[in-house]
Amino acid sequence: MSKTAEAFAPAKVNLTLHVTGQRADGYHLLESLVVFAGVGDRLRGQLAPETRLTVTGPRAAGVPTGDSNLVLKAARLFRPEVPVALTLEKHLPAAAGIGGGSSDAAACLRLLAQLGGRALPPQAALLTLGADVPVCLAGDPLRMAGIGEDLSPVPELPPLWLVLVNPGVDVPTPAVFRALTNKTNPPMPDVPAFADAGAALAWLAVQRNDLEAPARAQAPVIDTVLAALAVQPGCGLARMSGSGATCFGLFAEAAAAAAAAGALARAQPGWWVTAAPVLGRAPDQLIRATT
Numbered sequence: 047m048s049k050t051a052e053a054f055a056p057a058k059v060n061l062t063l064h065v066t067g068q069r070a071d072g073y074h075l076l077e078s079l080v081v082f083a084g085v086g087d088r089l090r091g092q093l094a095p096e097t098r099l100t101v102t103g104p105r106a107a108g109v110p111t112g113d114s115n116l117v118l119k120a121a122r123l124f125r126p127e128v129p130v131a132l133t134l135e136k137h138l139p140a141a142a143g144i145g146g147g148s149s150d151a152a153a154c155l156r157l158l159a160q161l162g163g164r165a166l167p168p169q170a171a172l173l174t175l176g177a178d179v180p181v182c183l184a185g186d187p188l189r190m191a192g193i194g195e196d197l198s199p200v201p202e203l204p205p206l207w208l209v210l211v212n213p214g215v216d217v218p219t220p221a222v223f224r225a226l227t228n229k230t231n232p233p234m235p236d237v238p239a240f241a242d243a244g245a246a247l248a249w250l251a252v253q254r255n256d257l258e259a260p261a262r263a264q265a266p267v268i269d270t271v272l273a274a275l276a277v278q279p280g281c282g283l284a285r286m287s288g289s290g291a292t293c294f295g296l297f298a299e300a301a302a303a304a305a306a307a308g309a310l311a312r313a314q315p316g317w318w319v320t321a322a323p324v325l326g327r328a329p330d331q332l333i334r335a336t337t
């Protein structure tokens with residue numbers, strides 16, 4: 047067992063999000079093609095006499111450092127505890143629809159399993175942290191269904207690049223789901239094997255994010271973000287991720303994505319803008335022992 051380790055917490059991006067129903071407990075049933083981006087938070091951990099968390103990085107402002115941080119909630123799932131000094135380096139905007147806290151929680155679970163030589167907690171325990179935690183723990187491109195617990199593999203995706211844009215408004219997930227008027231929308235078809243990026247973009251273009259309309263009503267700036275992405279040369283699709291406000295542009299070429307990110311960052315210096323590849327199946331990139 048190593049004494050220190052570092053885990054990557056990639057941004058979770060819903061390329062589609064079809065809301066197909068609602069359970070008696072109020073949770074919505076959804077079908078989503080989820081991918082992870084090559085941009086995210088980093089969590090370093092070192093075995094220590096007691097568990098403590100330090101939050102650093104360019105997006106640390108406003109992130110809770112106490113027990114409400116999902117990293118500490120994840121750590122508490124291990125019984126007996128694995129006492130670790132944790133440093134969370136925040137690069138993702140919070141409450142942004144890209145699973146920032148959920149991905150950090152998943153990174154903590156990987157870290158403590160490695161440092162403590164423990165098995166991962168059962169899925170039921172993961173769901174107590176949040177509906178996005180099981181898919182973030184898997185870290186692969188997956189079809190997510192149920193309320194987020196039903197994960198199934200999809201054919202390997204062609205190389206794709208994302209431009210992620212957050213306009214700096216918090217969009218609380220519960221409020222967006224509450225504002226969704228139609229809860230029984232058409233399901234998402236099975237994800238086919240795409241011959242190339244063009245085929246993937248064409249298929250995605252006729253899918254949906256059903257939370258886009260209620261989120262746009264709460265944060266009209268999302269319309270501006272989507273329009274600014276859609277006009278970028280090479281942008282094959284512009285859509286909101288999750289419950290927003292972060293939107294993504296999807297590109298078949300890395301250079302076009304980088305150029306679009308540069309143009310948007312210059313045009314809107316107050317927005318969070320980044321270009322990143324869509325990660326393939328490689329959870330091993332997500333954790334490494336450092337001593």
Ligand SMILES: C[C@](O)(CO)[C@H](O)COP(=O)(O)OP(=O)(O)OC[C@H]1O[C@@H](n2ccc(N)nc2=O)[C@H](O)[C@@H]1O
Pocket residue numbers: 060063072073074075076078143145148175176177178179192193194219220223288289
């Ligand atoms: C929108 C997505 O990000 C898409 O991946 C997820 O469905 C939401 O995942 P999350 O942010 O981890 O959500 P949670 O923190 O578990 O739930 C926050 C609130 O969102 C609503 N919620 C969440 C997930 C779901 N399938 N149906 C819901 O109605 C519930 O009101 C819940 O109280």
Ligand SMILES: Nc1ncnc2c1ncn2[C@@H]1O[C@H](COP(=O)(O)OP(=O)(O)OP(=O)(O)O)[C@@H](O)[C@H]1O
Pocket residue numbers: 058108109110114115116117139140141142143144145146147148150151178219288289290
């Ligand atoms: N590690 C964390 N990083 C960021 N926010 C956290 C963290 N732990 C707890 N929070 C709290 O959780 C709230 C939601 O954060 P999170 O980043 O998970 O939302 P999100 O990106 O919208 O997730 P999703 O894509 O699942 O909707 C934040 O506003 C913050 O107060």
